[in-house]
Amino acid sequence: MQDDRSVTVLRLGHRPGRDDRMTTHVGLTARALGADEVIFPANATDALETTRDVTERFGGPFEARPTDSPVGDVRGWDGPVVHLTMYGEPVQERVGTIQAESVGQDLLVVVGSEKVPFDVYEAADWNVGVTNQPHSEVAALAVFLDRYFDGRELDRTFENAERRVVPTALGKEVTEPTDSEPE
Numbered sequence: 188m189q190d191d192r193s194v195t196v197l198r199l200g201h202r203p204g205r206d207d208r209m210t211t212h213v214g215l216t217a218r219a220l221g222a223d224e225v226i227f228p229a230n231a232t233d234a235l236e237t238t239r240d241v242t243e244r245f246g247g248p249f250e251a252r253p254t255d256s257p258v259g260d261v262r263g264w265d266g267p268v269v270h271l272t273m274y275g276e277p278v279q280e281r282v283g284t285i286q287a288e289s290v291g292q293d294l295l296v297v298v299g300s301e302k303v304p305f306d307v308y309e310a311a312d313w314n315v316g317v318t319n320q321p322h323s324e325v326a327a328l329a330v331f332l333d334r335y336f337d338g339r340e341l342d343r344t345f346e347n348a349e350r351r352v353v354p355t356a357l358g359k360e361v362t363e364p365t366d367s368e369p370e
């Protein structure tokens with residue numbers, strides 16, 4: 188986001204067909220809620236294309252890129268790593284430490300799909316649960332990012348958008364920003 192923190196979200200594992208929608212939603216949620224980048228497994232081609240397309244139309248900056256080695260990326264990440272898992276420590280107890288220890292660094296937030304290899308639990312600096320109940324990588328990511336940014340991501344503005352939604356109490360209003368209009 189536009190402060191001293193850089194956040195990359197990594198989607199670990201992708202089953203084409205079955206996970207298409209969920210992997211896409213990981214990318215869109217990362218973008219909308221303040222992350223700077225999402226990394227998808229190389230076989231998540233639909234999610235990559237959709238996330239880039241949404242960024243093109245609704246603005247950025249936001250990067251989406253593929254990787255051939257998601258677990259290798261976690262192990263080799265140059266910065267702190269959070270792995271979101273229902274088995275982890277409560278987000279409400281760990282987020283303060285994560286905020287403090289990631290200032291000025293590139294934080295990697297890892298979410299899984301099917302069973303996550305134990306290597307990832309070991310490579311992470313923090314294994315964090317958003318409750319210890321099973322639910323969804325998209326829900327876990329959204330709550331984590333909102334806690335991490337203390338809600339500031341809700342006021343984020345996007346640059347170079349082809350279209351912008353105007354909040355309305357009823358109906359749908361979309362504008363095309365002009366050069367003179369601040370983004």
Ligand SMILES: C[S@@+](CC[C@H](N)C(=O)[O-])C[C@H]1O[C@@H](n2cnc3c(N)ncnc32)[C@H](O)[C@@H]1O
Binds near residue numbers: 316319320325
């Ligand atoms: C369908 S779950 C897979 C759960 C799987 N049993 C495992 O190995 O963690 C997919 C992903 O959602 C996220 N997730 C689900 N529930 C969570 C929770 N309570 N807290 C944090 N993340 C969660 C995790 O990132 C998990 O890898």
